Amino acid sequence: MDPNFGTYQLGEEHEALREAVRALSEKEIAPYAAEVDEQERYPKEALDALVKAGFAATHIPEEYGGEGADSVATCIVIEEVARVCGSSSLIPAVNKLGTMPIILSASDDLKKQVLPAIASGETTASYALSEREAGSDAASMKTRARLDGDHWVLNGSKCWITNGGVSKWYTVMAVTDPDKGANGISAFAVHADDPGFTVGPKEKKLGIKGSPTVELYFEDATIPADRIIGEPGTGFKTALKTLDHTRPTIGAQAVGIAQGALDQALAYVKERKQFGKSISEFQGVQFMLADMAMKVESARQMVYVAAARAERGEPNLGFISAAAKCFASDVAMEVTTDAVQLFGGAGYTRDFPVERMMRDAKITQIYEGTNQVQRMVMARNLLK
Template identity: 65%
Template sequence: MFDLYQLSEEHKAIREAVREVCDAKVAPNAAHADETGEFPQVSLDALRASDFHAPHVPEEYGGAGADALATAIVIEEVARACASSSLIPAVNKLGTMPLLLSASAELKQRYLPKVAAGEGMFSYCLSEPEAGSDAAAMTTRAVRDEDHYVLNGVKRWITNAGVSEYYTVFAVTEPGVGAKGISAFVVEKADAGVSFGAPERKLGIKGSPTREVYLDNVRIPADRLIGAPGTGFATAMRTLDHTRVTIAAQAIGIAQGALDASLAYVKERRQFGKPIADFQGVQFMLADMGMRLTAARELTYAAAARSERDDADLTYYGAAAKCFASDVAMAITTDAVQLLGGYGYTKDFPLERMMRDAKITQIYEGTNQVQRIVMARQLLKGII
């Protein structure tokens, strides 16, 4: 489909276009979103005007129809400017991927054009207070009542909750059978009984609200079921195989932003009569940062190619890309703060924000400890 070792002209053009939008409209608001914790509406407006808010939505639903690599590039470039804003395209993909994988034609046609048109964002509701890494232990229930389902429960750590209009919610429809009793549904913000907790007070990505979602006797039509009853958990796991690539892309975008800022600083900062970029110790740090970032980017793009083809080894590559890229982002942003010395520790420069933002990429959509379990199981099965 595309050469992993040389981006197509189309992919290069997408990168240039996104970077232009982000440099002009997204980056200038990144510090404000972090400082205030306000959702970056200016970023959403700019991305929506350029059709980068949900680039993955297929053309048949009015979307840009970007492939998995192009979508990763969009998220990477937005994250380079503002990690909080990169969760707009990333979470739109996360929330709608279950529909793309498993929903009926009618359900896709009902919601995907709205996301493509920017009429509402889509969030993903899997985790609960007592069901994080062990997602199959969820207790949210969906009980059939003639031609409706009634949902009750609490979802936690939901990205863009309260801002998104639509939510993919996973709930138990058949208790006592574990993962095979879980189903997936589309819930709307406007549905009676839907409410939200207070925004979490977070270390990073402060401009992207994270809240609990409360479901109190939420009655929805049965045709909002995604796929067949009992297939929700399988859909959730297949979704994460694809969207872990987007978290890897977010991580390398944050890391690239940190490296860019570091390079600019060390060429300007002078000590002992010359730029600190001339010192071998600094050069070794820069070389390691660049080497790690290049490796992470290549692995992420390789995973994106497998996502596009839905290859049998996607589970391994998605986990590997997410785990490696997020570890790299944490290392690079930490080194970047070190390179700037005392300045790196202040809010006058963006590095401390990038370092804080990078941390979450090692945690959400499956902690990196879970990713290593996933990879090991794939290796033991002989899939890789």
């Protein structure tokens, strides 16, 4: 046996990062998690703490003022924040989603214009692909963009925009050539101050209530011509490429929420007594805990593998990224539901965090592609 055998083992820097983010999350984020959910307010305390520690957008390359962290490290940050507060974990997660199209496809000048402000924590970024009638079928979007001299003019709307209204930068997909289908969609960097751009009211949601979800409206919204991301007609390809890199981060969020619920359940069953002994001594409870932990660990490993493959820039990321997001989010829903069950009636109250974790887990099965869509993606990759 070789104790230094490194395959399938995180490096020391990743483990040190986990310890640092966990300590910060428990001290600076966890105390506000219930209040953030109850009041449906943005977790400003989490943003301030993450920015101060350099964890709000770790993925941004060093040449643009970022930490240059790898994809696995970014997943660890998101996972550890999600362990205590799902809403707060969307700060680093959506910063990556909003900026990944720029990192992948934008000109160097546009990167220099947008990325440093995200890296420094001056603002956050959001991603605008979905529309009311173009969710899973995103290619059927109606938002239009036309070139008018040295400006692009956008008209239409986007929905389900995470952290909308807080972010200053938005990556927006719009149709520039209606005759070309998905190949007629382009991507743009829109700023909150651009004329003709407005943000709608917040959605009233089941979970992640501390992260605002809004609609965006474009009424002859004008942006400089050089704010197009990549060449015209490449936007949808960039969007799909982006999701290959960011679906593992949703898997990481799901793993974190599930781990948080498991940790709460473990502590509770050791203390709770029925029939004269701790309920942790009952085999039925032990089997539930074993299954929960087994599934969380399986999901974690799949997420890290997907993130590592994305970091290497491997081709054909579609299957593993979809699988990691799909499996981890299904696990999160199952584990949080079991955690509520283990708490009994107490788990159904807001006196304990597991009901919040169960509500927060649900969205991980829906956003960045429903799990039904993930299965379609996986099947297509298997069959092609």
